[in-house]
Amino acid sequence: MNSKIVVYIGTLHAKPEFIDSLIQSFEGLKQAAGYISHECYRDLENRNKLTLVEQWENKxxxxxxxxxxxxxxxxxxxxxxxxxxEDSYFEKLK
Incomplete structure (x- = not known):
């Protein structure tokens, strides 16, 4: 069994009128099997660009x-x- 945490990083470009709804939708992650945590970041230059960093038990x-x-x-x-x-999966190292 692989004990390394998998990190998913996704960049999303929201329509301005849906930015709050999109951010709120990330709370649904917490119900998923294998979910560990997530953080959401908002771009300083483009307020409609979000980067979501999620940690999962596996891909x-x-x-x-x-x-x-x-x-x-x-x-x-x-x-x-x-x-x-854009999205990518990463293996978390020490």
């Missing part, structure tokens, strides 16, 4: 959480974004 738990949403719910959530973001 599969994060993927299962993302894939657990019905298509219409995911489309609604994606509708709060103004453009496609």
């Amino acid at each position: 599969e738990d994060h993927e299962n959480f993302v894939n657990s949403f019905p298509t219409e719910v995911m489309e609604q959530w994606l509708g709060m974004l103004s453009q496609e973001g």
Whole structure:
């Protein structure tokens, strides 16, 4: 069993009218299996750009959480974004 924590880092570009709703939606992470923690950062130059740093027990738990949403719910959530973001997985080292 891999005991290393997996860190997911995603950059999101919110439509201005949905910034607060998008930030609030991150609270749903806390219900997911394998979730450890998350922090949200707001860009100082572009107030609609967020970076989300999440810690998970493994990559599969994060993927299962993302894939657990019905298509219409995911489309609604994606509708709060103004453009496609970027995301990556990292292995936390000491």
